[in-house]
Amino acid sequence: MSNTTTTAISSDETLTIFKACSEAIDYDDGANAYALLQCVSSHIESDIDATQHALRSYLLLLSGALIFFMQAGFAMLVAGSVRRKNTRNSMLKNLLDAVGAAIAYFCVGYGFAFGGEMNEFAGSGLPDTTFIGLENFFGQGEIDYPFYFFQYTFFAASVTIVAGTLAERCQMGAYLGYSMFLTGFVYPVVAHAAWTAKGFLSPTHVEPLLGIGMVDFSGSGVVHCTGGFTALYATKILGSRRGRFYDINTGAALDVPKPMPGHSVALQMLGSFILWFGWYGFNPGTALLLTDNPYQAEIGALCAVNTFMASSGACIAALIVKMIWSYRETGRYSFDLLAAMNGTLSGLVSITAGCATLDLWAAFLVGAIAGVLYVFGSDLLVRIQIDDAVDAIPVHAMGGAWGVIAVGLFSVPKRLAQIYGEEAGKHPGFFYSFSNGGVNADLLACQVVGILFIIAWTMATMFPFFIWLNFMGWFRTGSVQELVGLDIAYNLDGGEAAAADEGGAGAAEEDMKPEYLDAYQRYREVMREQRIQDQEEEDP
Known part of the structure; x- marks a missing residue:
């Protein structure tokens, strides 16, 4: 099957092309008339x-x-x-x-x-x-x-x-x-x-591998x-995520991996x-x-x-x-x-x-x-x-x-x-x-x-x-941030904002315990105090 495309050329467009070709060609004899037809045809093909x-x-x-x-x-x-x-x-x-x-x-x-x-x-x-x-x-x-x-x-x-x-x-x-x-x-x-x-x-190489190359169309x-x-x-x-294959508290391997299903099958x-x-x-x-x-x-x-x-x-x-x-x-x-x-x-x-x-x-x-x-x-x-x-x-x-x-x-x-x-x-x-x-x-x-x-x-x-x-320590997030959730750790302004955001951004989840939020708040306070101390040492 061919995918030949046909394009309709209006009568006005055809007349315009014909006039342009007529002005460029002296068609007093048959040979020049043939050249005129070629000119018109090439213009139409170019438009197509x-x-x-x-x-x-x-x-x-x-x-x-x-x-x-x-x-x-x-x-x-x-x-x-x-x-x-x-x-x-x-x-x-x-x-x-x-x-x-x-x-x-x-x-x-x-x-x-x-x-x-x-x-x-x-x-x-x-x-x-x-x-x-x-x-x-x-x-x-x-x-x-x-x-x-x-x-x-x-x-x-x-x-x-x-x-x-x-x-x-x-x-x-x-x-x-x-x-x-x-x-x-x-x-x-x-x-x-x-x-x-x-x-x-590539199969389009001038000399493809084994005469055909690797075919991977899309x-x-x-x-x-x-x-x-x-x-x-x-x-x-x-x-793995903490608690998936090992116990969060003891680190012991779990007999059965803990399921961590997503929160929305609809999404x-x-x-x-x-x-x-x-x-x-x-x-x-x-x-x-x-x-x-x-x-x-x-x-x-x-x-x-x-x-x-x-x-x-x-x-x-x-x-x-x-x-x-x-x-x-x-x-x-x-x-x-x-x-x-x-x-x-x-x-x-x-x-x-x-x-x-x-x-x-x-x-x-x-x-x-x-x-x-x-x-x-x-x-x-x-x-x-x-x-x-x-x-x-x-x-x-x-x-x-x-x-x-x-x-x-x-x-x-x-x-x-x-x-x-x-x-x-x-x-x-x-x-x-x-x-x-x-x-x-x-x-x-x-x-x-x-x-x-x-x-x-x-x-x-x-x-x-x-x-x-x-x-370099740049790959995995810290254990506290992971337990409290990356939304709170990276995308919300602390646990208070998370608690006010649609019911806590995960506070109702089984693994989202109150002590995790408390630990994260203490972690943030320690990090803030450390930054203040570093600034004071740099600029006494």
């Missing part, structure tokens, strides 16, 4: 091209706006997943994600990821493969602004994944620092490798694995639906980057359909598995809303890589497997005592990795050829390779290499960064 370019730009901005609206979804999801005493702090961190990402993206992030992509490198003497981009820092140089905005929303989405994982125990300064480092350097290297013509993993690996594995390293170093559900809505900017919106591709409209529509197929399969699979699990443990069936909700998000993450290259049945299957992986992954984290307040690690790290691998298993030769060229169609998903009379695992191998690169790169950069933050 300009209209198509304007429409693409507008749709890219609209898709980017949908993706940016996912920030509201993340904010609501995290706010509902934490205890009420940490709600304001969690939402502020989500806001800082967008702000910090914008600053880092403007300064160096875009340049490292896509710098120079607007220029022609033929005959420039530059190598075919580069580690990072080398141009367009601080908004300088030739930039396609719709593309610039569209890619910013991807940057911001990746960095926000970590927000919920570190909830209720991370310092504000450390969080902003991590956001800018991830957006300014770590994520751009991954995006450059997978999505630019000079990236060693970012299961680039966006979600980068954010998900960063969240894993961060929470491993940061540690969690609202956030999930907002994220689901935003995903239709993520996946179909990426098809807008396939300029001059006659299959662009068909590919975009397939992305949209595969998106809801995978999310639906994941929701049902997670709900059923959790229901069977609860029956084996308690003897009765239980329909777990949170499992279904996070399973849906896992399905969305998993289909993001292959939304343009998978058939509908495969999308449903990939989503269903992602839903099952989420249930077992969430339980595994608890068993190994990794505290993830919103289950971002099983949703994004595990779901994203599975989505990238699934591309190497189920991608259709026809779809690969439509997007990346006829040569790419010769390297289909592993299960489809049998239709070509052999076994071809080139694409699967590239997908595995891509996942290993993302894991290795994020570990080599973010792991030392978090260790350094922790060593």
Whole structure:
């Protein structure tokens, strides 16, 4: 199917073009009359091209706006997943994600990821493969602004994944620092490798890896694995919330981890639906980057359909598995809303890589497997005592990795050829390779290499960064602040203001005991007296 666009040219516009061409051409003979027709035709084609370019730009901005609206979804999801005493702090961190990402993206992030992509490198003497981009820092140089905005929303989405994982125990300064480092350097290297013509993993490279490269259409690996594995390293170093796996008073390991449910399932559900809505900017919106591709409209529509197929399969699979699990443990069936909700998000993450290259049945299957992986992954984290307040690690790290691998298993030769060229169609998903009379695992191998690169790169950069933050004492908040709640510690003016704010900003919670507030007040008094003493010593 072709997406050929027809643009109606009014009679007045046609007459204007005809007059302009008539004045420029002497058409006394037939040859000049033919030149006149060519002139008119070229003017009309130019108008159509300009209209198509304007429409693409507008749709890219609209898709980017949908993706940016996912920030509201993340904010609501995290706010509902934490205890009420940490709600304001969690939402502020989500806001800082967008702000910090914008600053880092403007300064160096875009340049490292896509710098120079607007220029022609033929005959420039530059190598075919580069580690990072080398141009367009601080908004300088030739930039396609719709593309610039569209890619910013991807940057911001990746960095926000970590927000919920570190909830209720991370310092504000450390969080902003991590956001800018991830957006300014770590994520751009991954995006450059997978999505630019000079990236060693890119299928658009002049000589792609194994003839095909890593296919990650909308970012299961680039966006979600980068954010998900960063969240894993961060929470491993940061540690669990106090009282989650160890007794607050004695420090002894608990036989059964203490549940710390969020204060609002309604906010969690609202956030999930907002994220689901935003995903239709993520996946179909990426098809807008396939300029001059006659299959662009068909590919975009397939992305949209595969998106809801995978999310639906994941929701049902997670709900059923959790229901069977609860029956084996308690003897009765239980329909777990949170499992279904996070399973849906896992399905969305998993289909993001292959939304343009998978058939509908495969999308449903990939989503269903992602839903099952989420249930077992969430339980595994608890068993190994990794505290993830919103289950971002099983949703994004595990779901994203599975989505990238699934591309190497189920991608259709026809779809690969439509997007990346006829040569790419010769390297289909592993299960489809049998239709070509052999076994071809080139694409699967590239997908595995891509996942290993993302894991290795994020570990080599973010792991030392978090260790350094922790060593400097800038990473985790103090025990008193954590127990009393980060809203009071960082976002409200003391316990008195908290008590007057909507019933105490958590005072009704089980773990919000009066002695915690008293201890925090004493802590504030000691810190105030210490500051006064230091000032007197500096200026006697």
